Amino acid sequence: MVESVRAGGVGGAAPVARGGTRTAAGRFSVDDDAAPLTRNAGLSSVATIGLDSMLALQAVDEAMERDRAARKRGTAMIAALTGLQRAMLAEEDPSLALRALDQLTTDSRLADDPGLGAILRAVVLRSRVEIARREAQGSRRGSV
Numbered sequence: 793m794v795e796s797v798r799a800g801g802v803g804g805a806a807p808v809a810r811g812g813t814r815t816a817a818g819r820f821s822v823d824d825d826a827a828p829l830t831r832n833a834g835l836s837s838v839a840t841i842g843l844d845s846m847l848a849l850q851a852v853d854e855a856m857e858r859d860r861a862a863r864k865r866g867t868a869m870i871a872a873l874t875g876l877q878r879a880m881l882a883e884e885d886p887s888l889a890l891r892a893l894d895q896l897t898t899d900s901r902l903a904d905d906p907g908l909g910a911i912l913r914a915v916v917l918r919s920r921v922e923i924a925r926r927e928a929q930g931s932r933r934g935s936v
Contacts, residue, residue, distance in 0.1 A: 855904040862903035862912050869896045869915045876922060890926055893919045 876889035897919045903909040 858901065859903045859905050859908055861901060862905075862908055865896060865899060865901070866908075866912045866915050869893065869919050872896060873915075873919060873922065876926075886926060890923055893923055897923070 872889050872892040876886050876893065878884075879886040879889055897916050903912055
């Protein structure tokens with residue numbers, strides 16, 4: 793408990809509480825009989841926490857980057873499928889869209905998010921079916 797403390801204001805004299813000391817500059821400090829922490833112990837614990845946090849952040853960033861790349865790849869495949877559909881409806885040459893689909897389906901990077909991975913696998917499957925269908929139609933035309 794604090795004994796005989798009174799407000800002395802700045803530079804004013806104030807009694808010192810029990811167990812405390814007064815420095816030459818007039819600052820008050822409490823001696824709680826606890827051993828002071830060494831600087832090395834404090835720094836090593838902070839460094840460990842910082843390293844663990846950085847590693848966790850890096851793992852999260854890598855997963856987010858894989859998901860971002862998978863989303864971008866899926867969007868590009870859907871755009872190529874749409875281009876293929878438009879070319880077919882306009883009775884144009886679909887070879888550009890087929891080449892784009894073929895390049896996108898050979899990339900096997902997966903997403904970390906299971907839902908996104910399932911959607912991406914479905915889009916890849918649909919793209920491969922369309923490529924196989926067009927190749928089969930092209931080989932039938934060439935053989936006739």
